Amino acid sequence: MKTDQKNFVQKKDIEGPSAPQESRWQEFWRLLRRNRLAVAGLIIFVAFFFIALAGLVLTSGTSPVFDPAMVRLQEKLRPPLSEPRLEDLRPEEVPTLGIYLLGTDDLGRDVFSRMLQGAWVSSTVGFVAVGIAVLIGICMGGISGYFGRNPVRVDHILVAFCVVVGGGLLLAGAPFSGGVLLLIGCAYILSPLWWRKAWGRQSATRVMRFLYKDALSIDTLIMRLVDIMLCFPVFFLILTVVALLPASMYNIMIVIGLTSWMGTTRFVRAELLSLREQDFVTAAKALGVSDWRIIFRHMIPNAMAPVLVSATIGIASAILIEAGLSFLGFGVPPPHATWGNILSDGKRFIFDAPWLTFIPGFAILIVVLAFNLFGEGLRDILNPKLRERY
Amino acid sequence: MLSFIGRSIIQKIITLFFVMVISFLIIHLAPGEPSQVDPLNPKFTPEMVERFREAFHLDKPLHVQFVYFYRDLFTGKTVSWKDNEPVLKKIGERFLNSLPLFIVGTILTWTLAFPIGIRSAIARGGVYDRSATFVSYLLYSIPGFFFAYILILLVVNAFHVPVIGMKTFGFGDVSVLRAVMDRVWHLLLPSVLGATVGIAVLSRYVRSQMLEVESQDYVRTARAKGLPSEQVHYKHALRNALLPFVTMFGLILPGLIGGSVIIESIFSWPGMGRMAFEAILARDYPIILSVNFISAVLVLIGTFISDLLYMVVDPRIHL
Numbered sequence: 001m002k003t004d005q006k007n008f009v010q011k012k013d014i015e016g017p018s019a020p021q022e023s024r025w026q027e028f029w030r031l032l033r034r035n036r037l038a039v040a041g042l043i044i045f046v047a048f049f050f051i052a053l054a055g056l057v058l059t060s061g062t063s064p065v066f067d068p069a070m071v072r073l074q075e076k077l078r079p080p081l082s083e084p085r086l087e088d089l090r091p092e093e094v095p096t097l098g099i100y101l102l103g104t105d106d107l108g109r110d111v112f113s114r115m116l117q118g119a120w121v122s123s124t125v126g127f128v129a130v131g132i133a134v135l136i137g138i139c140m141g142g143i144s145g146y147f148g149r150n151p152v153r154v155d156h157i158l159v160a161f162c163v164v165v166g167g168g169l170l171l172a173g174a175p176f177s178g179g180v181l182l183l184i185g186c187a188y189i190l191s192p193l194w195w196r197k198a199w200g201r202q203s204a205t206r207v208m209r210f211l212y213k214d215a216l217s218i219d220t221l222i223m224r225l226v227d228i229m230l231c232f233p234v235f236f237l238i239l240t241v242v243a244l245l246p247a248s249m250y251n252i253m254i255v256i257g258l259t260s261w262m263g264t265t266r267f268v269r270a271e272l273l274s275l276r277e278q279d280f281v282t283a284a285k286a287l288g289v290s291d292w293r294i295i296f297r298h299m300i301p302n303a304m305a306p307v308l309v310s311a312t313i314g315i316a317s318a319i320l321i322e323a324g325l326s327f328l329g330f331g332v333p334p335p336h337a338t339w340g341n342i343l344s345d346g347k348r349f350i351f352d353a354p355w356l357t358f359i360p361g362f363a364i365l366i367v368v369l370a371f372n373l374f375g376e377g378l379r380d381i382l383n384p385k386l387r388e389r390y
Numbered sequence: 391m392l393s394f395i396g397r398s399i400i401q402k403i404i405t406l407f408f409v410m411v412i413s414f415l416i417i418h419l420a421p422g423e424p425s426q427v428d429p430l431n432p433k434f435t436p437e438m439v440e441r442f443r444e445a446f447h448l449d450k451p452l453h454v455q456f457v458y459f460y461r462d463l464f465t466g467k468t469v470s471w472k473d474n475e476p477v478l479k480k481i482g483e484r485f486l487n488s489l490p491l492f493i494v495g496t497i498l499t500w501t502l503a504f505p506i507g508i509r510s511a512i513a514r515g516g517v518y519d520r521s522a523t524f525v526s527y528l529l530y531s532i533p534g535f536f537f538a539y540i541l542i543l544l545v546v547n548a549f550h551v552p553v554i555g556m557k558t559f560g561f562g563d564v565s566v567l568r569a570v571m572d573r574v575w576h577l578l579l580p581s582v583l584g585a586t587v588g589i590a591v592l593s594r595y596v597r598s599q600m601l602e603v604e605s606q607d608y609v610r611t612a613r614a615k616g617l618p619s620e621q622v623h624y625k626h627a628l629r630n631a632l633l634p635f636v637t638m639f640g641l642i643l644p645g646l647i648g649g650s651v652i653i654e655s656i657f658s659w660p661g662m663g664r665m666a667f668e669a670i671l672a673r674d675y676p677i678i679l680s681v682n683f684i685s686a687v688l689v690l691i692g693t694f695i696s697d698l699l700y701m702v703v704d705p706r707i708h709l
Contacts (some may be wrong), residue, residue, distance in 0.1 A: 039525065063596060168452070171419070190502055224405060230410045231686040233644070236666060237416075239651065244420035245671045324652055327535045328667070343536065355532055361536035369531040376527070 012049055019201040031381045038377020044370035052123040055116035066113030068095050068337050075100075077353045086113050103355045105346060111359060114337040118360065121338045122367075125253050125322045132257025134311050137264025138221050141303075142264065142295045145272025147221030153212050159188050223269075226262045236322065242325060247333040253327065256318050271303035283360040305382035312375035316368045323364050339364050391699070398697065402690040409686045411627065414456050446471060459676070463683065468676045470669075477680045485646075487556065488654075488661035492646055494581035499588035504691050506589070507596025512623055514601065514621070516592045530590040538583050539654045557660050579655045584650055596631070602629040636703045640696030644689045 022030075031115040032038055058065040073090045080103040084094055095110050102111040162185035167179030238255050245251045275281060276299070284294050324342025325331040333342070345355025447458045462468040468477040506526075545553055551572075552558050553660070557573050594675040603609065604627050612626045613619075651663040658664075669677035 037527075103569065134556070168415070224401075227405050228408045228412065231405065231689045232413070232682065233685045235651065236681070236685075239667070240670055240682075241416060241420065244673075316531065320531075323533050324535065327533075327652060328655065340533075343533075347535075350543070353702055357536070357539055361533065361539070364530075364536065365532050368533075372527050372531050 004324060018090045032377060035377045035380060037373045041370040041374030041377060044366060046372050048367050051085055052120040055120040059113055059117040066116055068109060068113040068117040070109060071107035072181050075104055076106050078104045080355050091278065102359050105356055114342055115359065115363065117337045118339040118342060121332055121336050122319050122322060126318040128253040129256035130311050130314040131319040133261040133314060134252060134264050134307060136261040138268055138300060141265040141268025142272060142300060144219050144222040145269040146276060148217060149216050150322060151214035152216055152218055152221055154210060155212065159185050207357055226265055229262050238321060242330045249332045249336060252322060252332060256321055260314060264307055265307040267310060271306065272299055275299045276301055287354060309375050309379040309382065311369055312378060316371035319364065319368055398694060399682040402694060406686060406690060410460060410683060413602040413679060413682045415486050417679060418452060430485060459679065463680060468680060470674050470677055472672050472674045477676050481680060484660060484665045491581050491584055491661060492579055494577060496585035496642055498581060498585040500593060503589050503592035504596055508628065509602055511597045511600035511604065526590040526593055529586045534583060535652050535656060537586065538653060541579055545579060553579050558661065580653050580659055599631045600627060603627045633704055637700045640692045640699060643692035644685055646688060663694045
């Protein structure tokens with residue numbers, strides 16, 4: 001015991017090579033700086049964020065600083081940087097900057113204020129859609145990766161079937177059969193409350209044994225769900241649903257979110273499968289930490305790297321999808337301008353007023369490119385295996 | 391091997407069944423009904439609507455409609471609600487129109503992506519690699535419709551050729567050569583646009599796959615024993631790097647029916663994507679569901695083929 005202590009003291013005195021004193025952020029920044037494209041992406045990312053914020057503040061409300069909906073028919077299709085003809089305008093119609101910075105469209109609306117509004121609408125659509133997708137992905141991936149081995153019993157499947165089909169029939173207009181199925185399902189779910197007290201566990205007849213048989217694991221269930229979702233042609237599905245639902249910004253966000261969670265689920269599951277075997281999880285379990293706390297406090301933070309990367313790239317593709325929907329006429333409905341809307345309105349004037357096509361087009365291109373470059377840079381940084389190779 | 395095939399076929403059939411159920415539910419539970427599409431049309435009297443609902447089983451409960459619909463689809467009797475044409479015939483016609491786009495696009499993707507990716511992997515970190523990386527991100531990020539307009543402006547201004555549609559209208563009695571050139575010009579832009587994203591993604595993938603293999607021990611050994619670098623790159627490294635791409639032959643199958651909605655609308659190309667879009671506009675449920683069903687089948691067949699190919703090509707995999 002004593003010699004041990006002595007050794008320990010001696011070792012401490014030796015000025016050996018120690019671990020680099022570098023915080024996580026410093027390391028992140030050092031690695032990021034090496035990839036110039038990713039730095040450019042990050043700068044544009046931050047700039048876009050502030051522009052979107054400014055757009056939200058400056059273009060909404062009852063008397064916004066930049067009014068994107070102000071129609072001036074006498075000033076239509078003016079090129080960028082042109083002076084307003086002050087003699088034709090009422091005082092409240094004069095643009096805030098005293099100049100049409102990015103020109104006007106076919107109704108004489110100021111393209112600059114419309115672009116500002118489009119910035120926050122597009123970014124909101126992107127962030128909320130990806131937020132929904134990541135949330136679903138983390139929950140599904142977490143359950144599948146952590147509880148994956150837990151079996152689903154035949155009775156679980158039957159009950160789920162009863163409840164889902166019953167609810168469906170009830171909604172579809174068959175109240176009797178639907179109601180009965182729903183009642184059976186609910187009764188079975190609630191039955192353990194008095195079941196155990198009355199009979200205990202001995203009443204395992206043959207029927208019960210069949211019901212308690214393990215049919216498949218939770219992991220299989222969720223992964224098959226992912227497979228099913230991957231069978232749909234995504235853009236076509238989004239287009240169908242958006243066209244059938246009443247047009248609104250929120251529907252678009254939700255639909256894009258609900259159709260793009262599969263990648264995140266797979267990443268999170270793969271990470272959790274390897275994390276589950278590690279010592280800190282065993283330690284947490286031994287301490288009696290609850291399962292959900294282990295998943296969300298101990299494991300998910302360790303699995304965030306691929307999720308962050310796919311979220312960054314997901315925002316880019318959500319913005320592209322929104323622009324595509326707007327282009328086809330199913331995007332965010334008119335009172336809000338989005339970049340896709342401006343472009344699709346402007347495409348009719350491509351020869352007379354090319355700025356109506358090129359300004360929003362290049363804006364979308366630059367923002368999406370920035371998100372993609374930053375996302376890829378992030379992937380290289382967060383994945384130690386890829387680091388050396390770059 | 392046989393048991394693997396059997397298991398995966400059963401699995402895929404179950405998946406397909408759920409896809410059928412979900413797509414049917416999405417379409418039919420969405421608010422609105424096809425019989426309400428045009429309430430102002432004077433021809434749409436209540437009796438007409440009633441007849442219409444009866445003819446297409448819309449008055450039955452949902453599960454009965456489901457069975458009717460898929461029974462009709464499998465026996466080939468489904469008709470479009472819009473014009474009473476058989477759905478399969480319509481899809482077949484449009485499919486033939488989309489096919490040249492798909493073939494040219496796929497050929498462009500695969501012939502361009504490989505040289506670009508391999509070259510940038512071999513010369514990694516160099517000017518070529520960095521510019522190829524940037525260009526592929528650019529192509530990946532550009533909105534397809536915006537790129538389409540840029541290309542249309544460029545081609546129309548530079549070469550003075552018409553590009554919209556499948557061929558120039560009323561171009562009847564001209565020499566064969568001019569007719570062929572006309573078709574080629576019309577085909578070129580949409581297929582290039584269809585291939586851009588593919589080229590960008592695939593060339594990046596080829597690059598990373600090639601880099602992965604280049605860092606293996608056997609490549610270092612080959613270099614160490616003094617083989618010329620061409621032989622190392624193209625014989626030792628490339629052959630192994632190609633493995634995952636063989637399996638991707640299966641995964642291009644779904645592209646057969648996908649047909650880009652946006653590009654086909656811009657170029658007024660009467661293909662699958664545009665038909666699907668028109669069907670959505672007209673709430674022509676049989677066509678939407680059939681397109682969805684066929685593309686799901688193609689996805690499943692594609693993954694199945696790619697699994698099989700993987701086993702055939704890579705002797706290390708046993709299932």
